Amino acid sequence: MNNSPYILAPASVTAVMLKVLAALLPGIAVYVWIFGPGLLVQIVLATLTALAAEAAMLAARGRAPGRFLADGSAIVTAWLIALTFPPIVPWWITVGGTAFAIVVAKHLYGGLGQNPFNPAMAGYAVMIVAFPALMSQWPAEGLTAATQIGLIFGAERALDAITAATALDALRTGLHENAATATVAGVMGASPAFGHIAGHGWEWIAAAYLAGGLYLLQQRLITWHIPLALLAGLALTALPFWLADPAHYASPLFHLCGGASLLGAFFIATDPVSGATTPRGKLIYAAGIGLITWFIRTFGAYPDGIAFATLLMNICVPFIDMKTQPPVFGRKDGR
Amino acid sequence: MNALRKLFGFHGGVKPAPNKDLSTREPIAQIALPERFVVPLHQSVGGTPRPLVAPGAQVQKGQRIGAADGNVSAAVHAPTSGTVLAVEPRIMAHPSGLAGPAVVIAPDGLDTACERDPFLWRSAKPDEVRDFLRDAGVVGLGGAVFPSHLKLRAGREHPMQTLVINGAECEPFITCDDMLMRERATGIVRGAAIMGELMQPREVLIGIEDNKPQAVAAMRAAVQAAGVRGMEVVVVPTRYPAGGAKQLIRVLTGIEVPHGTRSTDFGVQCFNTGTAYAIWQALEQGMPLISRIVTVAGNVARPRNFEVRIGTPLAQLFEAAQALPDTERYIMGGPMMGFRLPDLAAPVQKATNCLLAGSPALFPPPPPEMPCIRCGDCAKVCPADLQPFELYWFARAHNYGKAQEYSLFDCIECGCCSYVCPSRIPLVDYYRYAKSEIWARERDKASADGARTRYEARLARAERDKLEKAAKLAAKTAAGRQKAEQAMAGGAAAAPGEAAADPKKALIEAAMERARAQREAAQPKNVEGLSAAQQAEISKAEARRELARQMADNKEVPPE
Amino acid sequence: MLTALIVMAVLGLVLGAALGFASVKFKVEGDPLVEKIDAILPQTQCGQCGFPGCKPYATAIAKGEAEINQCPPGGDEGIRKLADLLGREYKPLNSEHGSEKPKAVALIDENVCIGCTLCLQACPVDAIIGAAKQMHTVVVPLCTGCELCVAPCPVDCISMEVLPENVETWKWKYPVFRLQPTTERKAA
Amino acid sequence: MPPREIDARRRATPQRPKHTSVSSYFFILIGAVLVNNVVFVRILGLCPFMGVSKKLETAIGMGLATTFVLTVACGSSYLIDHYLLTPLDLGYLRTLSFIVVIAAIVQLTELVIQKSSPVLHQVLGIYLPLITTNCAVLGVPLLNVAARHDLIASLLFGFGSSVGFTLALVLFAAMRERMDGADVPAPFRGTAIAMVTAGLMSLAFMGFAGLDKFK
Known part of the structure; x- marks a missing residue:
């Protein structure tokens, strides 16, 4: 028999997770429309793997799997993995990354609510460190569904006509290869990977993510702190460099629309379990992700920095939370 | 006027369904005298009052039956006239379901009140007023049951700015303050005016949530009629827990009173409307706190408010409100902060503001607990x-x-x-x-610290005793040796250790001999002309002594 | 080779001199750690740890002469606190020294007490009052439950009674209605 | 190997500090703290990292002690190397003499800590003298020599590395304090999950790979 309060507002973890999944749908739709159906295959693969891994871990720990599988958190992780991995990555990479995310990053820490690292980003980081080449190939323009699915299930790859790099990757490689002469404008003009602002089509995907994120904000599932601070951290770091040397540094807008910036700002960094929770902590945490992302994108070796930046800031979260506790009632003026 | 007042917000809060309409349809009803009153002695924060009556005593309505234990405590009174049956632990309305000391009274049905002299509080010194309130058993009726006399004291450093009368009553289902304000607004306002005179604040604000328009109207009328300067009814937005004292103070004055400090340090004090009414009753009518308004609601056929004497068994209230058959639990307090009653034999206390009957439909059992996702x-x-x-x-x-x-x-x-x-x-x-x-840990820590102090004192004492004894012994042996040397000069010199030990041993032997003789010589005296009962008592004592002696003899086998 | 030897020798000399100076300058007197350990111990002075009181045991722990798991009244929680303070590994209570029992107080059967004062002398915390040939009684709030008075009593009139819960000492229970089975460790 | 051969080799690669500018000092410092974090990237000093990270307070104490020792060790080892060992062609004594210097500094630190904070001294326990054998403390001065840092660069590199060490230790301790409440599966409780966490932290730091400017 329970104690007070005896009345409860209608709310459940499952409802929260379902809303997050719903908020991802516009992004997925635009993604598929631009890059083809490879992503859908990846989503199915990741979801099945995540559920299987979750069920296996729960069974191993002697917990009733039904209730926890229904909470939907594993599916959110799976979808984020599918969205951050290249859509034509071989199936075993998706399966491996998802399994790593669920088993190591989530369940070794006790499962839902206790993981210090964002599981999806841990899965991404492991895979990109292990298979950097495969994890950097994105479908080239107009790749048919059949080819995409073929690539996922083991067809011959490494054809430039089939695969391409992302805009971020292409830009960095372009700038690095001819360090003396290349400029941002030059590289962008020369490669088909670039669209109006950033990568080809990415601005539309970014807009769709933004729409989903605004839905989450409207549903009060996330607060404005993390998305705003992350995007501001990224843009404000990029701004002075771009102003000083636009030939060698991409514009803030390029960074905002490129890669997984908006996905990260609204869906990855806002993971409440591994993210900071105090208002000030959220600002520090998200601004840190933005800053590190810019550094990794600009100077690092990996195509996108969101995953590593998120993991790096995850490390700092307990400390940030500890040091940014808001003042309690009656102690606001330091009494 | 009210439109000009700036209200403040407080962080957080929720808006559960108020469920207040059902129990405000009918006026406050009186409840019949029960067969037995169980008046708990411990009803306020602070020490448990000492019982002033013994079983068999006749008491009058309003007679003090428990005296305040120290200043942080409040007296307890007989709710009606009758006979004290017992002073013993009885089950209490407490989540633990444990028993607490109580006075059980069988009413004689006459309900005769003891003589009451109206207290001339205007001419009394403030300390006398406070003592009177303590002895009238007036405590906070909002739920915290803090003795009111302790709160009627202005802060040492800050002059009183605002006296807040709390009529917000934010918890769902509870309407006892609402009904009291509707029906007895004058008493409340007069009580508030008395407190105002005692504490001399700049303003007296009566805060009422905006979902109680009738109470607001009644109170406004009463304030106008009383014509007290600086007193004002302020309507505050409905949001749980706006009725928390600190939250209401925040809403009305913008001041946040931190935990562990007194609001008077910020020039504010807060009383519940029911408390204001009780203070008025005590000071103007000489009536100690023996009854209160209790809302009975939830899964009952006839939810309403009752004026209930303290000590009435809870079961009687649920009967009066006709609890429905599918009721599976009974709750004291509101649905947000109340607790499940372990037993309906427990009595109404000064803290009992609401009784709820719960059914699975009304208060569904919570879904299984999931892990925290830190959603914030x-x-x-x-x-x-x-x-x-x-x-x-x-x-x-x-x-x-x-x-x-x-x-x-x-x-x-x-x-x-x-x-x-x-x-x-x-x-x-x-x-x-x-x-x-x-x-519990703090209690353990305090007792460990006390034990350490006493242990160290004991060690110091033992050390001192040892030194004193050694000094005495040294003096004695020195004297003894001198004597011995004088007496048997040239005799075989015994080792000084033996010389010291032997007389000691002899002394103990002699003492034990004396004790044995004494014990054997201990003859019963004054045994002539005893009654049978006395004789029985003596033989019982003898038997005990014999038992003790036997046990003493068997002490070779020490119990492990 | 010679230069190497000289260099190392000079290095050694210089550093040795610096260390020697520091060891004089920063000499530590007393051990404030004992107080901190003593503050954790339950002060029953029961001697179950093998030392004649809590302070001596604390001193022994600070010197590294005693394990942290020798105090039954302090229980599991006491051991964890000591482990925490000293940065040592937690160990379960050493059963040689006894087992953790619910807190009890001594109770003198006043019908049987012969007033021998032996328990008075045994009580380390002055929780028993009485005088020779007068009936003795235990001041319950002061009794630490060390049981040291039980053995000396010649008439065996002292028993240990577990204190019943009252409204003041009653504790809310750990929320039990978790459906998932957990292997929650007990009182950290 | 006869010393003459070693000497010959030494002469072939002159031990002159390479020129460093102010901006490169900055890169050395930041690089040592983050990009080449001594714990997560160079995987040095794991023993105290695992041992003294159970509580935040202790971790901060250990971090400060190591920062002091490492910075002083880097400075003094540079002086010894530059003004004593190199001119006298005693490069082969480098490891030996560094260890002697570090041991002395650690002893000194221990004495000071024992005097100023006995509880910290007790809590650090065995790890305090173990700073001597902390591979980070020996490794960083040797890396300094290998990278031919000048005095300021050496000090900055030492300080940066130890700040990186402290950062790792403090963040890890904060994580462990929180993980203490996590419902970790029984076989992974304690050190096992701490190792997993350290591995994932290291994975996160791999994101800095390719930031060549900070090498």
Whole structure:
């Protein structure tokens, strides 16, 4: 028999997770429309793997799997993995990354609510460190569904006509290869990977993510702190460099629309379990992700920095939370 | 006037369905005298009052039957005239279901009141007024039951700015203050005016939530009629827990009173409307606190408010309100902060503001607890600006030190966090658990510190005794040796150790001999002309002594 | 080779001199750690740890002469606190020294007491009052439950009674209605 | 190997500090703290990292002690190397003499800590003298020599590395304090999950790979 309060507002973890999944749908739709159906295959693969891994871990720990599988958190992780991995990555990479995310990053820490690292980003980081080449190939323009699915299930790859790099990757490689002469404008003009602002089509995907994120904000599932601070951290770091040397540094807008910036700002960094929770902590945490992302994108070796930046800031979260506790009632003026 | 007043907000809070309409349809009803009154002695914060009556005593209505234990305590009175049957532990309306000391009274049905002299509080000194209120048993009727006389004292450093009368009554279902304000507004206003005269604040604000328009109207009329300067009825937005004293003070004055400080240090004091009424009754009519208004609602056919004498068994109230057959639990207090009653034999106390009958349909059992996902919804609604999920995290892991670092004791257990938690974690239960564990540890710590002090004092004493004894012995042996040397000069010199030990041994032997002789010589005296009862008593004592002696003889086998 | 030897010798000399100076300058007197350990111990002075009181045991722990798991009244929680303070590994209570029992107080059967004062002398915390040939009684709030008075009593009139819960000492229980089975460790 | 051969080799690669500018000092410092974090990237000093990270307070104490020792060790080892060992062609004594210097500094630190904070001294326990054998403390001065840092660069590199060490230790301790409440599966409780966490932290730091400017 329970104690007070005896009345409860209608709310459940499952409802929260379902809303997050719903908020991802516009992004997925635009993604598929631009890059083809490879992503859908990846989503199915990741979801099945995540559920299987979750069920296996729960069974191993002697917990009733039904209730926890229904909470939907594993599916959110799976979808984020599918969205951050290249859509034509071989199936075993998706399966491996998802399994790593669920088993190591989530369940070794006790499962839902206790993981210090964002599981999806841990899965991404492991895979990109292990298979950097495969994890950097994105479908080239107009790749048919059949080819995409073929690539996922083991067809011959490494054809430039089939695969391409992302805009971020292409830009960095372009700038690095001819360090003396290349400029941002030059590289962008020369490669088909670039669209109006950033990568080809990415601005539309970014807009769709933004729409989903605004839905989450409207549903009060996330607060404005993390998305705003992350995007501001990224843009404000990029701004002075771009102003000083636009030939060698991409514009803030390029960074905002490129890669997984908006996905990260609204869906990855806002993971409440591994993210900071105090208002000030959220600002520090998200601004840190933005800053590190810019550094990794600009100077690092990996195509996108969101995953590593998120993991790096995850490390700092307990400390940030500890040091940014808001003042309690009656102690606001330091009494 | 009211439109000009600036109201402040407080962080957090929730808006559960108020459910207040049903119990305000009918006026306050009187409840019949029960067969037995069980008047708890411990009804307020502070010491348990000493019983003033013994079984068999006749008491009058309003007669003091328990005297305040020290200043932080309040007296207890007989609710009606009758005979005291027992002064013994009885089951109490407490979540533990444990018994507490109580006076059981069988009413004689006459309900004769003892003589009451109206107290001339205007001419009395403030301390006398406070003592009178303590002896009239007036305590806060909002739920905290803090003795009112202690609160009627202005802060030492700050002059009183605002006296707040709390008529917000934010918890769902509870309407006892609402009905009191509707029906007895004059008494409340007069009580508030008395407190105003005692404390001399600049203004007296009566805060009422905007979902009680009738109470607001009644109180406004009463204030106007009384014509007290500086008194004003202020309508505050309905949001749980706006009726918490600190939250209401915040809403009305913008002042936040931190945990562990007194609001008078900020020039504010807050009383419940029921308390104001009780103070008026005590000071103007000489009537001690023997009854209160109780809302009986929930799964009952006829929810309404009753004026109930303290000590009435709870079962009688549920009968009067006709609890429905599918009721599976009974709750004292509101649905947010109340607790499940272990037994309906428990009596109404001064703290009993509401009784709820619960059914699975009305208060559905919570879905199974899921892990915390740190979503922060609890932090958004916490009126104490805490991070409830952190408190939960540490309380769950039994990490009490960390829980305290995160201000566990600022938690007011309002239940907002549990109310919104999507993982359906009984958060408040974890805080209650952690708090009571910490209190237990603090008790242990205090007793350990006391034990250490006494142990060290004992060691010091033993050391001092040893030194004194050694000094005495040294003096004695020196004297003895001198004597011995004088007496048997040239005799075989005994080793000084033996010389010292032997007389000691002899002394003990002699003492034991004396004791034995005494014991054997101990003859019973004055045994002539005894009654049979006395004879029986003596033989019983003899038997005990014999038993003790036998046990003493068998002490070779010490019990392990 | 010679230069190497000289260099190392000079290095050694210089550093040795610096260390020697520091060891004089920063000499530590007393051990404030004992107080901190003593503050954790339950002050029953029961001697179950094998030392004649809590302070001597604390001193022994600070010197590293005693394990942290020898105090039954302090229980599991006491051991964890000591482990925490000293950065040592937690160990379960050493059963040689006894087992953790619910807190009890001594109770003198006043019908049987012969007033021998032996228990008075045994009580380390002055929790028993009485005088020779007068009936003795235990001041319950002061009794630490060390049981040291039980053995000396010649008439065996002292028993240990577990204190019943009252409204003041009653504790809210750990929320039990968790459906998932957990292997929650007990009182950290 | 006869010393003459070693000497010959030494002469072939002159031990002159390479020129460093102010901006490269900055890169050395930041690089040592983050990009080449001594714990997560160079995987040095794991023993105290695992041992003294159970509590935040202790971790901060250990971090400060190591920062002091490492910075002083880097400075003094540079002086010894540059003004004593190199001119006298005693490069082969480098490891030996560094260890002697470090041991002395650690002893000194221990004495000071024992005097100023006995509880910290007790809590650090065995790890305090173990700073001597902390591979980070020996490794960083040797890396300094290998990278031919000048005095300021050596000090900055030492300080940066130890700040990186402290950062790792403090963040890890904060994580462990929180993980203490986590419902970790029984076989992974304690050190096992701490190792997993350290591995994932290291994974996160791999994101800095390719930031060549900071090498």
